[in-house]
Amino acid sequence: MAVVTGLLSSLTPVLYALLFLLFVAFLSYCAYIKYIHMKYDHIPGPPRSSFIFGHASIFLKYINSDRLIFDKMLEWSETYGPVYRINFLHKILIGVTCPEATKEILMSSKYPKDKGFHKRIFHLFGVRFLGDGLVTAVDHDLWYKHRRIMDPAFSSLYLRGLMGTFNERAEKLMERLSEEADNNREVTMLHMVNCVTMDVIGKVAFGVELDLLNKDSPFPDAIETCLMGLVVCARDLLYEYKPWNRDFVQKVRTACRLLRSTGAQWINERRMAMQNGENVPKDILTQIIKSAGQEEHMTKEDEEIMLDNFVTFFIAGQETTANQLAFCIMELGRHPEILEKVKQEVDNVIGEKLDISYDDLGNLTYLSQVLKETLRLYATAPGTNRELDEDMEISGIHIPGGVSAMFSSYVSSRMEKFFKDPLKFDPDRFHPDAPKPYYCYYPFALGPRACLGKNFAQMEAKVVMAKLLQRFDFTLVPGQSFAIKDVGTLRPKSGVICTIKHRHQQ
Incomplete structure (x- = not known):
């Protein structure tokens, strides 16, 4: 006992000194936060919930209650104006809806993506996820190298050549829906279109037959799990360390490993084919391999970046298009x-023919308006961010450098100042003669970092919707929710449950 007492006595000064240092460090950090407040508090914004944590509790409340944080951002934009401030610890975020600032920042390569956000989604709970893929790469030179090599897979000429695959995969969906109609079964349309868009990306991007409408696959659940993991990982820095989240954290890790191991297998098979001199398509998989360079000895990081791009395109190439299609069906x-109006156009342009041509797509002008209006109300990729390293002025407000700017097409597209009666679904907003929205509608982002697959996605969406409208009448099952679910992308919470009938069926 005397030994223990003596040991504690000798440690007491050390403990006191340590506690004193921690106390000084805490006071210094609080002083720094106060300095940040004084530097940025002239920017309008909602009251902080906490001196230290700022607005973090509001974000967590929305996540935990399954509400859409972008609706809160819309409220803040309408209350505080075209630029507003959000605090989190010593970090400052600003929400921006000013069209002039949106144009200046997003259209320039001068403003990089937020490095802090990139770090949070580089890995998901310790397993590499999006890494340094084309969407997430912060370094401009690395991004530019990827983008330049990927361009051929999205050229107009190459996309025209995909019409056969678009028609073929959409036709498989029509066959499946015909079976459901014959059996008078209710259909969850989000699941159906998710299967077809994943089939398309599997075939045209990676040369793989998935046939998800007829076969079980772990990929849809793995993608949804990873996206949900992305949301909680990006918005709750302590999520991984809460014991009650362990099962989901492990599920996310398993899903990430599945996607990356699948990518490694498909890349190796294609690389062997290229080395053997076989003819391979100029698809995304081929371009991913070229993006690493074809050096004789690739580094481990080269291999990882190839997998980053595989995961990026596998998810982005189907998820947002499927969600857009499901929201479109819901609104129609x-x-x-x-x-009825869009059906009439499809009947006039397509008639009864099975194969839709590239030229047909250009003649489906009202369907284009419907799809654009769908993305106005439901920007399936709802936000992006940029770092403002230097001082600038937005709407007459001085913004000191060192902040991250948040942009959301979902938010700006639902503001009365930009769109009259914004919650009304009105495709005529996008009539060819209507005034064009000025930097307040950008569902595929803007500028050099705009979505590379925009044209691919809209061609695919048009083919699927045209065939659906040509063949079937659909009615929403009463009582379902029209709420939105945030899984990193936005999707209809109900899944859009419909009854399906053959057109003109009595």
């Missing part, structure tokens, strides 16, 4: 007069 089901 809620607006019979618009549904």
Whole structure:
């Protein structure tokens, strides 16, 4: 006992000194936060919930209650104006809806993506996820190298050549829906279109037959799990360390490993084919391999970046298009007069032919308006960010450098100042003669970092919707929710449950 007492006595000064140092460090950090407040508090914004944690509790409340944080951002934008401030610890985020600032920042390569956000989604709970892929790469030179090599897979000429695959995969969906109609079964349309868009990306991007409408696959669940993991990882820095989250954290890790191991297998098979002199398509998989350079000895990081791009394109190439299609079906089901008008256009342009041509797509002008209006209300990739390293002025407000700027097409597209009666679904907003929205509608982002697959996605969406409208009548099952679910992308929470009938069926 005397030995223990003596040991504690000798440690007491050390413990006191340590506690004193921690106390001084805490006071110094609080002083620094106060300095940040004084530097940025002239920017309008909602009251902080906490001196230290700022607005973090509001974000966590929305995540935990399954509400859409972008609706809160919309409220803040309408209350505090075209630029507003958000605090988190010593970090400052600003929400921006000013069209002039949106143009200046997003259209320039001068403003990089937020490095802090990139770090949070580089890995998911210790397993590499999006890494330094084309969407997430912060370093401009690395991004430019990827983008330049990927361009051939998205050229207009190459995309025209994909019409056969778009038609073929959409036709498989029509066959499946015909079976459901014959058996009078309710159909969850989000699941159906998710299967077809994943089939398309598997075939045209990676040369793989998935046939998800007829076969079980772990990929849809793995992608959803990873996206949910991305959301909680990006918005709750302590999520991984809460014991009650362990099962989901492990599920996310397993899903990440599945996607990356699948990518490694498909890349190796294609690389062997290229080395053997076989003819391979100029698809995304080929370009991913070229993006690492074809050096004789690739580094481990080269291999990882190839997998980063595989995961990026496998997810982005199907997820947002499927969600857009599901939201489109949902809104057409809620607006019979618009549904009849777009059906009439499809009948006039397509008639009864099975294969839709590239030229047909250009003649489906009202369907284009419907799809654009869908993305206005439901920007399936709802936000992006940029770092402002230097001082600038936005809407007359001085913004000191060192902040991250948040941009959201979902938010700006739902603001009365930009769109009259913004919650009304009105495709005529995008009539060819209507005034064009000025930097407040950008569902595929803007500038050099705009979505490379925009044209690919809209061609695919048009083919699927045209065939659906050509063949079937659909009615929304009563009582379902029209709420939005945030899984990193936005999707219909209900899944869009419909009854399906063959056109003109009595």
